[in-house]
Structures are given as structure tokens and as C-alpha cells.
Amino acid sequence: MEKNRVIEGCKVLIIGGSAGSLEVLMELLPKLTFVPDFAIVLVLHRKSAEDSTLEELISYKTEIPLMDVEDKTPLRSGFIYIAPSDYHLLFETNDVLSLDTSEKINYSRPSIDVSFESAAAVYGPALVGILLSGANSDGTEGLLAIKRAGGSIVVQMPESAQMPFMPMNAIENTSPHYVLDVKGILNFILHINS
């Protein structure tokens, strides 16, 4: 693990998680008040279509404005975006988000791997990826893609995760730059670009 890796020039912070990750976000988000120079994208495994409670829940918890994600929504700094249920969330080269209903990956749509890989191809070193709690192997390939493209990757410390499988699988296969507990993740985010 590299210590004191300085994160600067970050344009997009992408966070993936499955079971047990919402609790982490509920703890993190109230403490994030303002992100002037990067966008936050959340890719969480979620159930039924037409369910907007996740968006509502998250918008209650943070002062950072939430941008509704539709096809071709522009991606801008200072906003939070959430991958909609039943679609894969992709990144276009002109800072636009697009959607895809192709096959589930790792039994999931949205799939964390799909979004992480797509973001890595567009943002390269300007991307930071964080993988949280979960019981599935989604996210590992995506983190590898981010790392290969020069971005920084962070994994939640398995001991601090409700479901340690997803972070553990990622740690074993990616050697992340940081493995952090929830408090550490918060500190890490607060220091991006500063």
C-alpha cells in the first residue's frame, strides 16, 4: 500500500457498493458539504425498477446537490449522481453520462465493474474509485481498470464492512492504494484536490 499518495486533479470520484454500503454512505455523506472541483458518482446494487427511495434517502443526508440521472445527463463538478436501477451507467468522452440495458454483469445492473471500467477509460488518472461493503465480487475488475488507467483506488477495510466479501476480494486481486475504515474514507475524500 502506498502511503501519502496525494490525490490531485481528480475530476470524478466513483463509489461502488452492495449490501452494507448504504450504511457507510449514510455516515459519510452528512459530513461532506461541498465538493467544488469533482463529481461524485454512486453505483450501488439496488433492487426494483421505478424505485426512487435511494435517491430520496441520499438527498436527505447531504448538502451536495443530487442530479437526477437520465440518458445523456451532463456530468458536472459539485454534484452527486446515482446509477439508476436496471441500467448500467456509462461515461462518454464529452462529460456526458449514458445508459445501457444490456445483460447483467455479476448478476447486477447497474454493475460496479461496468461503470468503473467505463469511467477509467474516459478519466484515467483523474478518477478515484472507492469500493465499499458487499457480498458479491463486482467491483474488483473495475478497480483494476482504474488502477491500470492511472487512477487511485481505495477499498473499505473488510473488518469495518458489514459484508466483507466484496472488499476482501478486491484487496486480494488489486493491491489497492489505500484500505481504510469509514473514518479513514471520510478523511481521504475530504483531502481530494486539497
Added chain:
Amino acid sequence: MINDRELEVLINEVFEYHGFDFSGYSRASLKRRVERLYQLDGFNNLGEMLTKIRLEPTYFKRMIEEITVNVTEMFRDPLFYKVLREEIIPVLATKPFIRLWHAGCASGEEVYSMAILLQEANLLQKSLIYATDINPVVLDTAKKGIFPLQMMKQYSENYRISGGKKDFSDYYTANYGFAKFSSDLSVKMVFSEHNLVSDGSFNEFDIILCRNVLIYFDKELQERAFTLFDNSLAKLGYLALGTKETLKFSSLQKRFKQLNKDKIWKKTE
């Protein structure tokens, strides 16, 4: 893996040799689809793949089949179908004859869903449902109306949420793991190949449904498709899009009025 430049080479070759123009497709998704096929078929480099696409018509057919996304389901987004059932169909019912167009219908699950709604409203007899897709293979499936039996549990639940009151299994016959839908439903369907990139308007419709198709197009190509739909809609006709698709980034938005929060727009001009 395929890089951005190689993807552009492939797009150019496919257009040059086969006349199919993918240049207006959203790159992020197209790249994933091409990479998936490249890996699936075990190519070692792009040259190999291009040669096969150029020289083997059957392989080109496979490519079209595999890079277009054909994921669909019956009564997909059941609440959308509830709005169709309760708000749109009663309006269509006032017309002497109802013309519908499913643009990009894939294997036809949503076309059969619509036919069920029309039949339950006693309107199927005076309706004509055009269903088109770029991909002839999925159209063949659609024509047959045969879908995997294992999906019926979910479809039946979707049907119920959409306001369906009947026993969903009355609409099909189960056989060897497949459900064959009654030909009473398909008798008013016309299936045909149509490419939203290059083909024009072919009729005037009271409603056009194009759901989760335009997400694969970039904004310019979306604009072309919207213009085509506008030219193909009767006055006060409806345009229905997918749950996360919108007319709001288009200049044609002003010619349409969105119904509540649902992804249905009414042509006002």
C-alpha cells in the same frame, strides 16, 4: 481490448462494406459491445475481426445481432403500462382506427404486451401494430411469439401490477420450456426491418413506442430519430420513451407536451 481509434476504424469499415452506419451510436456502450464480441469469438487483433466482418456475410449478421442490445421483457416497467392502460388507451379508443409503431422492438415482448392491453380494451380488431427493428434475427423471434417459459412468473407479476385482471397464463400455451402466445394477439402485428439511422417515415401513427433504444444513440442521432417520430405522428399523437430517456435535450421538445412525470409526450402541433 479495442482502443478508441480501432473502434472508429471498425465503424468506417462496417459502413463502407455493409452500409450500416454506427457512427451516431454512443461510444461507451458500442465499445463494450464490440469488446465483448471480440473476446467471445477469440480474436487476436482487430485486423482478424475486420477481415471476418468484411468477407463473411453470416459473421456480419452475427455482429449486428451481438452488438445491438436486445434485452427486453413483457410489461417492462409495469407502472408505465398502467398509465397506457388507464390514460392513453381510452383516448386512442375514440379513433376509428388505431395505428401503433414499436420502433426497435427487439424480440417483441413489449409488442405482445401492447396487444394484450388492446385486446382487453376490445380495440385490437381496429388496431394495426407495426413493429420494427434493425436486427432480422430478433424479428423472427418476435413473429413467432415464443418466449422462455421461465420468464412467465415475472411477466405475470408485471401484468398484474400494470392493472391486468385476467389469468396471464390464458394468453399462452406452455410447451417444452417455452410459452407460445396466442395468434389472436399477433394477427394485427406487422413486423419489418427498419433502421432508425437511415430509414425514413413509412406511415402516420397515433402512438410511437421507442423504449430503451435511443440510449444507444448520441445526441445528434437521437435528434434524427425524434424528427422521424415527429414526422410519423398524427396531430395529438403520443411518443413513449424508456424510463430514463427524455425529450428535454431536444429542440423538438416544444412541439410536445409531457404527461405528468411519465415518459409519454403528446404532440401538440
